[in-house]
Amino acid sequence: MTGTKTENRLLDVKGLTVEIETRSGPAVIVDGIDLHVDRGETLGVVGESGCGKSLTMLSLMRLLPNKIHVAKGEAHFDGRDLQKMSNRELRKVRGGDIGFVFQDPMTSLNPVMRIGEQLAEPLIYHRGMSKKEARARAVELLRLVGIPGPEQRIEAYPHELSGGMRQRVMIAIGLACEPKLLIADEPTTALDVTIQAQIVDLVKGLREKLGMSVVWITHDLALIAGLVDRVIVLYAGTVVEDAPVDELYAHPRHPYTRGLLASIPKLSDQPASRLNSIGGTPPEPGRRPQGCPFAPRCPLAMDICRTHVPKLEPVAAAGSHRTACFAAEKAREAA
């Protein structure tokens, strides 16, 4: 790795392993994930429910629920190791240099606090603003995320706002301290497609304005196509593919990525044709098969896939495209 490259890394996660305590001992749910985000880069993290995409991000901030903990791995943010920070130091990072937007604004917003206060809180804590300054900034932030009549809206309680409005408030809170990194966990999943388009455009615009990096966690490959620079695909707690966005959609290498892309009906499809679904279901955490976790569902599985775990390795002749698959070359030939 060259020096300039390291300098450009905002977030660098290596070998992150997360375990859950079960009655029969610890079960691995995130298995040695490597990922990185460069300054100004937007990374899409894609996977189906239970693949560990949210837990990966929560573990960085030590926000994991009970009984789930980081077993190994390191995570450097802006040159500092997040795992080694004291709680006090970490509190300065959460909501300060790293902003969060969660999926469900109804449970993430405090129902008995006016949204103005919720917006002002991080500004007072992280940026040492006075109440008055924070209030003025809160109005600005609401305007920034496109909420009409922000002067009146800061007096509103979350239940007085629509779902789209609440999600905008969540984004405004995530952006309040102008973070270097915004982590958005399925921020539009609960929203209608028209509102979804509004939110995606909003984040695109803000990213350029504030020059921040974004990690966008989603299960929707279509949604992030025009939004992100690079995508990592997660399956059963491992990264199975990592590629620049155009490369991933044009030449997906991992059979899971290919299956996922083929499963999505496209407006340009031949209607009523059968979709290329992936058979079977993802393994439950703790019941991961030996070898490649995707092998039981994989159309290209070979003997080696059932006994050995493939490493995430560069795809020949394309250094920035990596995949963890013994049959990746075969997949390319099939394409």
Added chain:
Amino acid sequence: MGAEPLLKIENLVKHFHVRLGAFGERAATVHALDDFTLDIEEGETLSLVGESGCGKSTTGFTILNLHRATAGKVLYKGQDLTALDEKRMRPFRRDLQIVFQDPYSTLNPRMTVGEAIGEPILFHKLATKTELEGKVAALLTDVGLPPRFASRYPHELSGGQRQRVVIARALACQPKFIVCDEAISALDVSIQAQIINLLLDLQEKYGLTYLFIAHDLAVVRHISTRVGVMYLGRLAELASRDELFDTPLHPYTKALLSAVPETDPQHERDRKRQILQGDVPSPLDPPAGCRFHTRCPIAMEVCRHKVPNWKEARPGHLVACHAVNGE
């Protein structure tokens, strides 16, 4: 087609009366569904799309007489279903089934899969207890599950498997018509595709008619024969699938289609979306005139006070908009 439609829905209305305020002192009416007229042809998949709260689920419920209609008729085999009480409705329930979004809350956690699927069969006396096991096994096979699943409980199954069980239960009485109310929305993408394929296969095998309620337009285009677009309790546009997706007429349909993301990064970055501003107004107090006028990019003066007629703009293509055909 051309034959008698399977269901004729005429001017169906559903209003909910609610009480607002801390002490319920204010009476109000939710205009969930207004003036809904539509024929559903045998063997077709008619989809209803629209944003949440537009009344698509209410439509499904009201057609099946699960909500009592405020006004209007639903004609099935010459009988107006809205006039029937629950007891007289029962023989019709066999033909008219529904599959809900959430397979977690629609299966009784204390009943095995076999009991859940067998219940409607015994209720409608379609098999004796001795024949039941074979029937259940056949239904499970139909939906792509091994017959041994009959002895399992819902918590032992994944979301996709549960949805297959729910579909098997809906099929148990050999229905003619199934309302799929967001039946695949809660499932992961790879599982969603499995269930879509299953629904298509079953339709072909049993000649089923679907009313498919969904918000995912790419899925809707994939499986529909015709598509109806709803906005705030009213039909805005109705056309054959190709017609609707290729030449949408209503400005709301156009905006909705333009918001659908596609898995093509270059196309997504370059495309100029027509983004609707604001949110859907409250159905408690829908706007006068055309209900879409508050968000419509081409609203005219007439749209603010006159409800647009439901008219045929092209053969089989109906639309409610003042700006179409220079009305």
